[in-house]
């Protein structure tokens with residue numbers, strides 16, 4: 189049994205740790221606050237930005253999965269130390285470093301996003317994400333670490349809660365047959381990456397030497413607008429059609445005065461104001477993981493939220 193260390197226990201870290209444990213690996217999860225132990229998973233409380241602490245926590249690991257992120261308003265300040273510590277621990281222990289990235293680094297582009305696009309973002313959050321990968325890739329190219337980055341679009345599916353645009357703010361309302369308000373154009377095609385597919389791709393590339401040294405996009409079904417996704421969720425839930433309204437830009441501007449999250453999201457508003465489409469054909473041509481069928485994603489998401497609200501009501 190090889191040791192796999194997952195940094196972070198947000199939706200992606202939790203799904204990845206569970207997948208690894210289910211496949212029979214030894215799994216250790218690192219978060220600052222720590223968590224109670226769960227079957228097959230050891231939880232360790234540690235600030236992963238501490239290189240000495242993380243090097244110790246990853247001793248003997250076959251792979252380290254970078255699934256932690258600072259809160260959005262701390263990215264520029266906190267990402268460099270976290271990324272540098274991940275690289276240092278991977279180097280000291282000769283572990284494969286699998287970074288989970290997003291699509292901010294590309295900045296606004298016309299047309300589908302492919303991995304060969306330059307990381308041309310100019311905003312602070314896009315820049316820092318680009319630098320995280322550029323640092324890991326430079327160390328990989330220097331032969332000091334073995335690193336790969338897996339990039340996902342916005343998460344969708346079981347386990348995605350507050351951090352998702354099609355999650356806590358939307359799904360419970362759809363299940364109750366109530367209208368939803370969304371940021372951006374509700375009819376713009378948008379790529380939604382199924383969370384379990386993110387975990388499967390992270391684990392797959394960790395074991396595939398030919399994947400290392402470059403970024404890959406997680407297999408993702410063809411883009412659908414938020415309105416189309418809400419229609420599918422409502423049909424699955426059997427609630428009948430649910431109205432989808434755009435939050436008017438003036439209201440959004442006023443709300444951003446009070447909401448740090450909305451302020452932080454201004455930099456990437458373009459992702460929801462126009463088509464935002466990820467292309468994962470490179471991944472699909474090279475590896476085995478495929479996007480879960482959309483109907484299956486929608487059914488699993490509705491079932492997960494129903495179960496969650498039933499548990500909360502008890």
Ligand SMILES: NC(=O)c1ccc[n+]([C@@H]2O[C@H](COP(=O)([O-])OP(=O)(O)OC[C@H]3O[C@@H](n4cnc5c(N)ncnc54)[C@H](OP(=O)(O)O)[C@@H]3O)[C@@H](O)[C@H]2O)c1
Nearest residue numbers: 196197198199200219220221235236256257290340342343
């Ligand atoms: N959410 C999306 O739709 C989406 C889409 C594409 C890519 N991504 C990327 O995927 C990654 C994971 O996102 P997520 O939404 O699953 O997780 P998340 O909600 O960003 O969770 C953050 C996790 O990281 C831990 N953490 C933060 N700083 C840490 C540190 N210094 N040391 C140890 N643990 C630390 C947190 O626990 P403690 O607070 O206890 O430390 C928490 O468990 C992020 O890089 C995100 O940008 C997200």
